[in-house]
Amino acid sequence: MRSAPTILHLDMDAFFAAVEQASKPSLRGKPVVVGGLGPRGVVSTASYEARVHGVHSAMAMAHARRLAPHAAYLVPRFGIYRQISEIVMALLREASPLIEPLSVDEAFVDLEAGGHAGDPRAVARGLRADIRAATGLTASVGLAGSKLLAKIASEKAKPDGLVVVEPGTERALLDPMPVRTLPGVGPATAEHLRRAGILTVAEISRAGEGELVRLLGKAHGAGLHAMAAGVDNRPVVADRDVKSISVEDTFDTDLTDRAHVRYEIDRLAERCVQRLRGAGRSGRTVVVKVRRYDFSTLTRSETLRAPTDDPAVVRETARRLAEAVDTTGGVRLLGVGVAGLADFTQEDLFAHAESELALHGGSDQGVPEPLPSSPPPAPERANRWLPGHDVVHEVHGAGWVQGSGVGRVTVRFEVPSDSRPGRVRTFPVDDPALSRSDPLPLAAQREHGPPGAPGTRHVSEAAPDPQDAPAARETP
Missing domain, CATH: 3.30.1490.100 (DNA polymerase, Y-family, little finger domain)
Structure with missing residues (x-):
């Protein structure tokens, strides 16, 4: 455990949905849900406006539609997400050579390796400001002396905030939290603990290591007891090997x-x-x-x-x-x-x-015989216009698919730099003037990013740091 909060965890806020709001002026400030749109689809990300209605990631899309029927439901556009992720990760590498990406929108950063041990808060504020300037998107950051606490802090910072866990305040932060807060505590482990009357992190600590080993086994029990005390010595590991x-x-x-x-x-x-x-x-x-x-x-x-x-x-x-x-x-x-x-x-x-x-002209023994060629895709699949797809029309220009059905496709013609929602037009699905297109370059998104959560404001570099709380939060 470090004596200063020099491990940083950064998590982009509602990343997929926020990118869609940045790209589509008509969706800014409105509920947006990204994921599989079929009857068996699952929510990948929901904007904060959609979360107000109870929609969250990993939820069945059919359930999300019942909770938020008026939200915009879009398919993911992984190409633009990867492009923006590369911008964010490049900014993190400017802060430190030692970063550990966890996904396209989340990473640990070792600020000591970047020579920033003296003032980690200034680095965190600068990173958030740089990301917003480069992408129009917001990020939440946690600073702590360990990866465990930095990740928990960034979750508490959401949306668009910064939470710092000072050394010595770890227990005050962890004790009231539910057991599911700790890594490795899934539904099955949580149920074992519940049956033993253990519901919070403080109760894990009070149970003692011996009782946890009896309940969960030696490795899991001992590890969980250490985490409940805030002990986590895992280093930030660069370039995690993908298996x-x-x-x-x-x-x-x-x-x-x-x-x-x-x-x-x-x-x-x-x-x-x-x-x-x-x-x-x-x-x-x-x-x-x-x-x-x-x-x-x-x-x-x-x-x-x-x-x-x-x-x-x-x-x-x-x-x-x-x-x-x-x-x-x-x-x-x-x-x-x-x-x-x-x-x-x-x-x-x-x-x-x-x-x-x-x-x-040798024997073909040992060479796998080719299987019959695959059939062409069914026409309804090949010509399918999915909500969120980027399109271009020879007359009306760039836009995106709002919906389709009964042989028609509805398109809203707008680009990221527009200040107001664009016009809506409907075409036959086989209109030769309408075609799929690539997303506009990221530069077009910098002028107008998605709005922050209601009642928030951007944190400037000179924002004061509260020092009197165990886990200090910088209000966005």
């Missing part, structure tokens, strides 16, 4: 046709390879995940002789694995992943074997 890269889709209706299953496997394999190449990696093990109609989930994997990022290799291997699973009853979810990652690739062994056969 696998995968993508998956849940389908609105169960897939029962094997040709359709093959088509979806191909599509997922292509997406997986795009992410693999985007990370500059290759992998040796291809994994397929199948969740059937009865919610039983099966995984199949095959390890190749060498790392690859060849889409044909990943696709053919994934197809072969999927063919080995009985899907006659229907498939709810499919996933394709690549594990055993490496920073290099070797020549595709399958392609090499096939080229040898073509050149020399």
